[in-house]
Amino acid sequence: MLKVLSLLLRPIGTAFLVLSSLLVSADCVNAQQFKAAAGKVDITPVQPAFIAGYGNNRKSVDAHDRLFARCIVIERGSQRIALVSCDLIGVPRFEILNIRSMVNSVAAENVIIGATHTHSGPDTLGMWGPALTVSGVDKKWLIHTEKQIAELVDQTALNLEPAIARFASTSDVRGISKNIRVPAILDTQLAVVQFVTAVNPRTIATIVNYACHPEILNNHHITADFPHWLYETVETALGGTCVYFNGAQGGMVTAAYDVSTAPRGENWAAAEAIGKMLGTRTLEVLHDATAITDPELTIAKRKFHIPLENARYRTLIKMKVFSGAPDPDGTLETEVCRIGIGPAEFLTIPGEALPNVGFYIKRLMHGNPKFLLGLTNDFLGYILAPEDFGLELYSYESGQSAGSSLEPLMIQNDKLLLERSATETKPVH
Numbered sequence: 001m002l003k004v005l006s007l008l009l010r011p012i013g014t015a016f017l018v019l020s021s022l023l024v025s026a027d028c029v030n031a032q033q034f035k036a037a038a039g040k041v042d043i044t045p046v047q048p049a050f051i052a053g054y055g056n057n058r059k060s061v062d063a064h065d066r067l068f069a070r071c072i073v074i075e076r077g078s079q080r081i082a083l084v085s086c087d088l089i090g091v092p093r094f095e096i097l098n099i100r101s102m103v104n105s106v107a108a109e110n111v112i113i114g115a116t117h118t119h120s121g122p123d124t125l126g127m128w129g130p131a132l133t134v135s136g137v138d139k140k141w142l143i144h145t146e147k148q149i150a151e152l153v154d155q156t157a158l159n160l161e162p163a164i165a166r167f168a169s170t171s172d173v174r175g176i177s178k179n180i181r182v183p184a185i186l187d188t189q190l191a192v193v194q195f196v197t198a199v200n201p202r203t204i205a206t207i208v209n210y211a212c213h214p215e216i217l218n219n220h221h222i223t224a225d226f227p228h229w230l231y232e233t234v235e236t237a238l239g240g241t242c243v244y245f246n247g248a249q250g251g252m253v254t255a256a257y258d259v260s261t262a263p264r265g266e267n268w269a270a271a272e273a274i275g276k277m278l279g280t281r282t283l284e285v286l287h288d289a290t291a292i293t294d295p296e297l298t299i300a301k302r303k304f305h306i307p308l309e310n311a312r313y314r315t316l317i318k319m320k321v322f323s324g325a326p327d328p329d330g331t332l333e334t335e336v337c338r339i340g341i342g343p344a345e346f347l348t349i350p351g352e353a354l355p356n357v358g359f360y361i362k363r364l365m366h367g368n369p370k371f372l373l374g375l376t377n378d379f380l381g382y383i384l385a386p387e388d389f390g391l392e393l394y395s396y397e398s399g400q401s402a403g404s405s406l407e408p409l410m411i412q413n414d415k416l417l418l419e420r421s422a423t424e425t426k427p428v429h
Ligand SMILES: [Zn+2]
Pocket: 117, 213, 250, 352
């Protein structure tokens, strides 16, 4: 009798268990507020373009690989943020404001736009035209690209789905970058976040954050440089969209490779090897990733003004070689932004911070892992500590910087952001 009862109960019990587990997973999905989506759009110029990075008058003959704007939209509750990284030398603030003004799905100030800093993409600033006094920007391409990026954000936001975040970082990724100014000052941290669908796990996107100038190539072919092979390696292994954000790579963190193996600027094999190595290290570090279900999402930013001290830049603006213009008082508005995704912390840098500046900012940050998004939300040239500004060692970087007060003002605003004390209520001038 007991046996019969247990036989009768078994199917009922099993059915109950199955049903309850279904209810649990349905509950999880319903309770899961964190969502993510990703996409990319081809922004390669159709016409020959003046290539940005290195000298003037370097015109493209073709594209070795396509340049993309890569986008991740994340959402939790009423908070929605877009993170975009473009295969470009930099995206100046006035271009970012143009893009933001065309985005409908994400609040303008929550659209974060960075550049990988490839030295083999089209001029976005005006500095690399046929001569020093002639802009190299193809305005038609630029207007079209700004529209494409805004549409990419809106299209991506349509695909938001419940997701989890997997974070990983390692502080000792060597053999990829080197500091050619002060070799001992080198940030070898690789920080990675992978967004995976909450049900039927599938990679939506992988953000890779590592400091290194993509400047191996210097010829007449458009290319994303080493990030092209990083994307290929990560996307082939994981699927989804791989997004690369540079770090504090200014003065002068560049790729570590044997320069004797090919003529300078033509070392395609080195670019491939460096990109694949960074991709492989990304995949390795993700093995030990920490999965965070429904991570909290926060964003805070501070706008501030910096004096445009660089006389050459002021002249180039007057001559309309550089687009955009300072405010009537001679200052430029810029911004820093802090994003929290669960335990991880992201901080934007509006230009090319030197690695010692990057180390200092990371010491101020509390998250784990820490992501420093270089060349993001502005393109203000090198960002040097005042004590380094003007040194013979950094004469190049000092000449390619908005000015000596940029770093202290940025750090002041970083501190206020990191103390979570304000969101644009009391900008520091
Ligand atoms: Zn640079």
